[in-house]
Amino acid sequence: WVQVGRTEVVRSSLHPVFSKVFTVDYYFEEVQRLRFEVYDTHGPSGFSCQEDDFLGGMECTLGQIVAQKKVTRPLLLKFGRNAGKSTITVIAEDISGNNGYVELSFRARKLDDKDLFSKSDPFLELYRVNDDQGLQLVYRTEVVKNNLNPVWEPFKVSLSSLCSCEETRPLKCLVWDYDSRGKHDFIGEFTTTFAEMQKVFREGQAQWDCVNPKYKQKRRSYKNSGAVILADLKFHRVYSFLDYIMGGCQIHFTVAIDFTASNGDPRNSCSLHYINPYQPNEYLKALVSVGEICQDYDSDKRFSALGFGARIPPKYEVSHDFAINFNPEDDECEGIQGVVEAYQNCLPRVQLYGPTNVAPIISKVARVAAAEERTGEASQYYILLILTDGVVTDMADTREAIVRASRLPMSIIIVGVGNADFTDMQVLDGDDGVLRSPRGEPALRDIVQFVPFRELKNASPTALAKCVLAEVPKQVVEYYSHRGLPPRGLGVPAREASPGCTP
DSSP states (O other): OOOOOOOOOOTTOSSOOOOOOOOOOOOTTSOOEEEEEEEEOOSSOOSOOTTSEEEEEEEEEHHHHHHHSEEEEEEEOGGGOEEEEEEEEEEOOOOOOOOOEEEEEEEEESOOOOOSSSOOOEEEEEEEEOTTSOEEEEEEOOOOTTOSSOBOOOEEEEHHHHHTTOTTSEEEEEEEEOOTTSOOEEEEEEEEEHHHHHHHHHTTOOEEEOBOHHHHHHOTTOOOSOEEEEEEEEEEOOOOHHHHHHTTOEEEEEEEEEOBGGGOOTTSTTSTTOOBTTBOOHHHHHHHHHHHHHGGGOTTOEEEEEEESEEETTTTEEESSEETTSOTTOOEEEHHHHHHHHHHHHGGGSEEBOOOOOHHHHHHHHHHHHHHHTTTSSOEEEEEEEEESSOOSOHHHHHHHHHHHTTSSEEEEEEEOSSOOOGGGGGTSGGGSOOBOTTOOBOSSOOEEEEEGGGGTTSOHHHHHHHHHTTHHHHHHHHHHHHTOOOTTOOOOGGGOOTTOOO
C-alpha cells in the first residue's frame, strides 16, 4: 500500500467531516484498490501514525465508489472485527473537467476612432485570469477593417480553456485597433466571468463598457471608448464516461463461452477446457480478469452466462445460445464466482461439437439492448464478452449482427483463446476501417475489440483487463452522445439543448 495523503485533524469529535479532498486518477479498465484508515491522534501530525490509536479501516475499489457516488461502510479493526458501530463515508466527484464547450459571438458599438484618414480596424482578445493573476489568451478574433461597429465571427472554445471549468473565474476582454506593423492601438477593456455572461445574456442585457483606464484617469467626462455586446452564447455540455456512471448507468455483463470440439476433450490435460486444480485455464483467466472489473458497475452483481457450439441435454441437440446454468428462464449467475461454478458444472454435462457460430448470441444480447434503447434513458449498457478458440464460421451473419448492434447500447469484446490463426477475426475489430455488413451497410460505431489471449498469456490479469476494456468508456460516451442522451438525473436546460449540439 502507498499512502496517497491524509486529512486534517478534526479535534474532539466522534462525527468528523473532513474537508480535505484527495485527487486520484481513475481508470475504468483497472481494479484500483483503496484503503482508508482512521486514527485518533496524540500529537503533532507527522507522516507516521505509529504513535496514534488505530480506530478502524475500510477497503474497497475506486470503481465501487464511482458507481455508487457515495459509499458508507463499517470501520474494521484488525482480523476483520467491527470497530463498534463506527462507519466511514466516502464521496466521489468527477473533476476531469471535460464537460463542454461554449460558442460565443461578439459585436461592438461606437468604438473610438484611432486612425487619421479612415476608421479603426478592431479585433478582440479574450483572456482567462489564472490563479497567479497572469493572463492566458483564450481567443483572438479576426480583424474587421474600417468599422467602428464591428461584428466578429462566432467562435467555439472548450469550457476548460475558457475558465478552467470554474464559471466564476475572471475573464478579461481587450479591444485593439489593428496595425500592420504590429503596434496595435489599445481601444479599451472590460472584465467579466462566464457565469455573468450567461446571466446577462439570459436577461437580454449582455453589454459592457469598453474602457481605456488612461482616459478615465485624465478626463472627468469620459464614459467609455464604445461598448462590446455579447450577440450570442450557446453552452454545449459534453458528458464523460464518469458522468454516465455517476448518473446511475449500470454496465450489464454477459459472457459467452465456446464449447466447440476444436477445444479438445475437457478430460484431457491438453484441452483448452481442462480444469486444472492448481491453475485456471485460459477461459477462466480471461473471464475472471474482465468480469472482476465489470462487476463494480452492476448493482445486482448478476451476470448472464451463455454457451455455444455444444450438444446439450436432454436431447443433445446442437445449441448456439444456451444458458450454462441450464435454466432457460434465467441465465444469470450470482457474481463472477457464480459464472465460474456454472462453467465448471456445465463442462461434464455437454458434448463439445460445432460449428463456431456467434451471431445468435450477439443477436440475443442485442434484443435486450434494443428494449433498453426504447426507454430513452442512459440507464443500462451491455458488454458481451465472447471467449472462443477459433475463427467464427458464420462470418457473414456475425458481421450483419454487429452492424445492427452498433446502433444499440452495447459493446462486444472477443478474446481468442488458444493458438489458432485469428487473422480473419481482426476484420471484426473496426480499427482498420469501418466494418460493413455483407450488404455493404456500415457500422454506426466501432463496438468490437478483439484480443488474442496468447499475446497476454504471461502478462498479469490486470494487463489483460486493461487491453480488453480500454475502449469501453469511449464507446459508452459515443453511444449516448449520438442519441443525445444526458446522464440520468441531469435534465438538459433549454439553453443547452439547442438542436444539433451533440458533438
